Amino acid sequence: MKRYERVAQTLAQRIEQGLYRTGDRLPSIRALCHEQGVSVSTAQAAYRRLEETGQAEARPRSGYYALTRTTPGVLPRVTRPAQRPLDVSQxxxxxxxxxxxxxxxxxxxxxxxxxxxxAATLRPLQRLLATLYRGVDARGLNYDNLAGSRELQRQIARLMAASSCLLHPDDILITTGCQEALSLSLRTLTSPGDVVAVDSPSFYGTMQILKAQGLKALEIPTDPRTGISLEALELALEQWPIRAIQLTPTCNNPLGYTMPESRKRDLVALAQRFDVAIIEDDIYGDLAFTSPRPRTIKSFDGDGRVLLCSAFSKTLVPGLRVGWVAPGRYRDQVLHMKYVSTGASATLPQRAVAEFVAQGYYERxxxxxxxxxxxxxxxxxxxxxxxxxxxxxxxxxxxxxxxxxxxxxxxxxxxxxxxxxxxxxxxxxxxxxxxxxxxxxxxxxxxxxxxxxxxxxxxxxxxxxxxxxxx
Amino acid sequence: MKRYERVAQTLAQRIEQGLYRTGDRLPSIRALCHEQGVSVSTAQAAYRRLEETGQAEARPRSGYYALTRTTPGVLPRVTRPAQRPLDVSQxxxxxxxxxxxxxxxxxxxxxxxxxxxxAATLRPLQRLLATLYRGVDARGLNYDNLAGSRELQRQIARLMAASSCLLHPDDILITTGCQEALSLSLRTLTSPGDVVAVDSPSFYGTMQILKAQGLKALEIPTDPRTGISLEALELALEQWPIRAIQLTPTCNNPLGYTMPESRKRDLVALAQRFDVAIIEDDIYGDLAFTSPRPRTIKSFDGDGRVLLCSAFSKTLVPGLRVGWVAPGRYRDQVLHMKYVSTGASATLPQRAVAEFVAQGYYERxxxxxxxxxxxxxxxxxxxxxxxxxxxxxxxxxxxxxxxxxxxxxxxxxxxxxxxxxxxxxxxxxxxxxxxxxxxxxxxxxxxxxxxxxxxxxxxxxxxxxxxxxxx
Known part of the structure; x- marks a missing residue:
């Protein structure tokens, strides 16, 4: 065992014994050197190791702080929304x-x-944008392809492959943020008065689309560990003429759960049985704490009924408004809806994001x-x-x-x-x-x-x- | 009369006499110096004068070309569309x-x-964008205000005042291009199956919104000099339950006319009488060949029934997707519609356009x-x-x-x-x-x-x- 590993182990034991609780400040580098009789570089290496194991957190200009995996003592209860279609308010x-x-x-x-x-790791994005605008030609100022920048479509397809979701670049339409992706999907699938099933609680942006379109929300009970109740959903599908299921199954907003893969697979089967479309909001999916990231529902989609919606607003920055949708069998209708809603998406932000991904900055x-x-x-x-x-x-x-x-x-x-x-x-x-x-x-x-x-x-x-x- | 004025007059007479027709190449600077026995700077000044009077056009690296105000010999006929509500195809x-x-x-x-x-006069815009992105802070990467950048709202209000259209910055919502402005307006005012009256021929982007929303288009005959027939429109309003009138009254696309002010005023009175809203597409309005630019229909709007839609896509560049709508009395509903459609608009493009206008580059x-x-x-x-x-x-x-x-x-x-x-x-x-x-x-x-x-x-x-x- 190397010297820095020994020092890290000592600190880790103290954290595990409860001498330091999450958020407590750990000894300074100088204090650690003195106490353990090691060099500055050894003390720094020990702390880097603790960061890697998730037991310490560095705060700039402040020092290192202890971290223990604090699992909440009490979880929120399984939700029990009214199980009938409702108009959206709020x-x-x-x-x-x-x-x-x-x-x-x-x-x-x-x-x-x-x-x-x-975050410092965002800086290359702003550099790319400045460079692109400084050197822009007429093409970069013009309308882009209606479906989106070819290069960005390609990069997104590559990223999604990491979660076993095989998309062709042509399957992907670039949108003005995830909000447009969700809005286009819902407007394509529904008419005023239709019923949409949602996981409950559910992202308010989507709920407000239902309101604007005159749709009714059927809120389905949700478990804070495993997500939407498939049993309750099945009962609802039997009882109501549901046009679409809208949910956020991975790193859910607001509940934070990720649906287990088996339940995602079962959900697709259920949707097939009742011949209903699924709108999957995956905007936080790339921020999952496991590696490789969890699979999307879309990755289990055999017949193109899942419309996968996402954006770079949570993983990079919201202010560029770069999102996308993979609408499966509904591609042509969603493309028309996109044309009438905003036309082609802004040109250079798409190129900048594509470059950011292509050069490896995104994964870093x-x-x-x-x-x-x-x-x-x-x-x-x-x-x-x-x-x-x-x-x-x-x-x-x-x-x-x-x-x-x-x-x-x-x-x-x-x-x-x-x-x-x-x-x-x-x-x-x-x-x-x-x-x-x-x-x-x-x-x-x-x-x-x-x-x-x-x-x-x-x-x-x-x-x-x-x-x-x-x- | 100065020497260069005398030379310009000589050339102007030849153009008026038909010695040079529109598009014909005029003598080179060198030839003109030789012929008239003047200096290069005098010859150049003469051509600049002809450019100012609209009788010559400079083409880079090619020379000067004659221009006469060619009015078309034959105008298109007054259109005679089917005067019943139709589904949109195409x-x-x-x-x-x-x-x-x-x-x-x-x-x-x-x-x-x-x-x-x-155009060279666009270059400051790309410089502004590059500078903004290079120095961007967290705020510039974040969601912008939902209604839009305050500074851009202010600059637009200032620009519109030039055509006697008095708007408060709060009256203006920034959108993702004019297409979103039109789409939000139509979706706010109508439900599927409703009838919308349009000038005919009419911009295909708007027609496709009607199609996507399940609306019916009632095409109104249009005069290639004065625009939509108010007489035909009045008959249509008597006969059909029209929810909105959508038209492009200034620098019309595709017909190019500008409705006379008196007819714009009469149109507002007609809309008041039948209590119907007007969606005015003004995207080419700032490119009118007269100064000051023609008044908008909105400028005659006494009770907030006109939704004025525009963008910088034709006057500056389309690829930034910066548009806006002044929705009058429908502001709150259009703001909701904007939120559910795309959320806040991209942040820095708004700032760049606002700066471009504020620094006088736009008017130049x-x-x-x-x-x-x-x-x-x-x-x-x-x-x-x-x-x-x-x-x-x-x-x-x-x-x-x-x-x-x-x-x-x-x-x-x-x-x-x-x-x-x-x-x-x-x-x-x-x-x-x-x-x-x-x-x-x-x-x-x-x-x-x-x-x-x-x-x-x-x-x-x-x-x-x-x-x-x-x-």
Whole structure:
């Protein structure tokens, strides 16, 4: 055993013995050198090893912090939404979350679905964009191909192959973010008045598409470990004329679970049996904490009934609005819908993302983000366990950067948010994630960005206020 | 009178006397110096004066060419579409035009709605984009405000004031191109099965929205000088349950007319009387050949029933996908529709366009493009008069860069296009501009880009082929 390995082992044992808990500061490099009688480079190597094993986290200009795999003591309960088709409401609340408040700079937005945009591994993307625009020719300023940039289609097909999802570049249409992919898919499959089955809780952006299209949402109970209940879905398919099943089976937003592969396979079989289409939102799929990343439902799709929707908004940056859809047998209709909705997508952002992937920057960035988000998940769970009232249900995310909490009592998180706003804090109330405003006692947190003392103070304050409202 | 003015006058007289016709090459600088016994700088000043008066056009590395205001000998006839609501067809033909053929580099695309992307006055835009991306911070990579960049909203409001259209920045929502503006407006106002009145011929992109939404188009007869027939529209409003009037009243695509102000005002009164909304497509409006630019219908809108749609795709570049809509009283519903369709628009392209306008580059670019397109209009009309069979109806565009031809016989322009493809030529067949595929004997040409010998040869070849098909 090398010297640095011995030092790492010593530290790991202390963490496992509980001498350091998640978020506690570990000895400085200097202190470690002194204590263990080793060189600076050996101490640094030991910490790098602990980072690799997920037992320590480096925070820039601050030092190393302990990490233990904190699994939540209490999970959220299996959801029990009303099992009948409902009109979607909640737009006012969604608007408040997404419109970008004028005071956002002063607000600590703990609930939005935004990745870490300060990551050093993003820098090549901005360099690529600057270079492309500096040297742009008439073609780069013109409309792009309607289906998308050929090179980006190719790179996406290559990426998806990593999860056994074999797509031809022609199967992929580039969109203006995942929101357009979902919107085109739903509009292609449905007419006003139709019923769409959704996992519940469900991403509010999709719910609002249902509202705008005059569709009804049939919310299906969901297990916080395994996802949508296939049993409940089957009953619903027998009972209602469901036109499409819309769900986020991998690194779910907001619950964080990844459906086991066998259940994904069973879901496809069920959809075949009832001849219904599946809209799969995979926007967080590349941020799964396991390698290789989990398979998509699309990868089990034998007859083109799955429309796979995704984007680079969570894995890279949202502000470029580069998304895509693989619409299976519905390709021609979705292409028409794309043409009438926005025409060709913006030209150079597609090229920049394609280059970023082709040159290996994307996979490097993903590795770094997955490491960071996995650490942050454990820290955030530890903070919630420390600062929220006992009995709070906490999700156990298998990827991504979102945490879902179920409060142990009838706290109204919309009202909570109003009180938090006075202190420049903001969470995403759970009612956004339901057609009918259920889950008002739940909330979503974001742990993407560096978990600074200000963030911990914010989480503590939310927890305190929840306790006040409960008492 | 200065010496250069005297030389300019001499040349102008020769042009007016018909010694030089539009498109004929004028004497070189050297020849003019020799002939008139003046210096090079005097000869150059004389040609600059002729450019200002619209009697000569400079072509880079080629010399000066004569221009006379060629008004077409024969205008297209007033259109007579079927005056009953129809389902929209023609998607296959539109797809062929817009999908971006693999062989496009070798094709001479004479029919697409693309501006000149090589203009020197565009360069500051690419510099702004490169600079913005090089220095981008997390905010620039994030989702933008849902309604749009504040600064861009402000600049658009300022631009529109030039045509007496008073908008508050909050009245304006930024979209992904004009196509999204039109799509959001139509989807906000209508439900499947509804009837929408359109000027006929009408932009195929809008017609395809009707198709995708399951709407019916009621095509209203249109005069190639004054636009939609208010008399026919009034009859239609009495007869059918029309939900919206969609039209392009300024620098119309494809017919090129600008509706007189009095008729724009009358149209608003008519819409008020029947309580129907107006969707005004103004995408070519800033390219009008008169100064100040013509007023929008929106500028006569007293009660917020006009949804004004536009973009920088024709005045600047299409590939950035920056458009906007001023939805009047429908603002909140259109904002919801925008959220569900694509979410916030891409962040930095909005900032770049706002800067381009704020620093005066936009107005400089417009001046240059208007001068160029006005010259090109006259040249293109002269070419068509020379190379097409007698009796060809030619539009008289009041702005923009599109020319509409009505052939003097039953030539099927879809078949014409198939024959042209073999010779790497492509026009936009008129049937694209009708719900039911009327106007097959019409076609649209583009005169935006430099009118090189290759373009003239293309136009001549199209004219020859038309003559062959007629005989």
């Amino acid at each position: 737009w006012d609340q969604v608007l408040e979350l997404v419109r970008g408040a004028p005071a956002e700079d002063r607000m600590l937005m703990l609930g939005r679905g935004i990745p870490d945009l300060e 960035h993903l590795r770094e983000m997955i490491r960071q988000y996995r650490c942050h998940r454990d820290v955030m769970i530890a903070w919630v366990e420390r600062h929220f009232p006992p009995g709070t249900g906490i999700s156990d995310p298998q990827g991504g950067f979102l945490l879902w909490l179920e409060l142990p009592g009838a706290v109204d998180c919309v009202r909570l948010n109003e009180r938090l706003a006075v202190e420049h804090l903001h969470i995403a109330p759970g009612s956004l994630f339901s057609a009918s405003g259920k889950y008002r006692h739940c909330l979503r947190l974001n742990y993407a960005s560096p978990l600074t003392a200000r963030v911990e103070a914010g989480v503590r304050r939310v927890g305190e206020m929840v306790s006040e409202l409960l008492s | 998607w296959d033909q539109v797809l062929e035009l817009v999908r971006g053929a693999p062989a496009e580099d070798r094709m001479l695309m004479l029919g697409r709605g693309i501006p000149d992307l090589e 670019h417009l001046r240059e493009m208007i001068r160029q397109y006005r010259c090109h209009r006259d040249v293109m009309i002269a070419w068509v008069e020379r190379h097409f069979p007698p009796g060809t109806g030619i539009s008289d565009p009041q702005g923009g860069f599109l020319l509409w031809l009505e052939l003097p016989g039953a030539v099927d322009c879809v078949r014409l296009n198939e024959r042209l493809a073999v010779e790497h030529l492509h026009i936009a067949p008129g049937s694209l501009f009708s719900a039911s595929g009327k106007y097959r004997h019409c076609l649209r040409l583009n005169y935006a880009s430099p009118l090189t010998a290759r373009v003239e040869a293309g136009v001549r070849r199209v004219g020859e082929m038309v003559s062959e098909l007629l005989s």
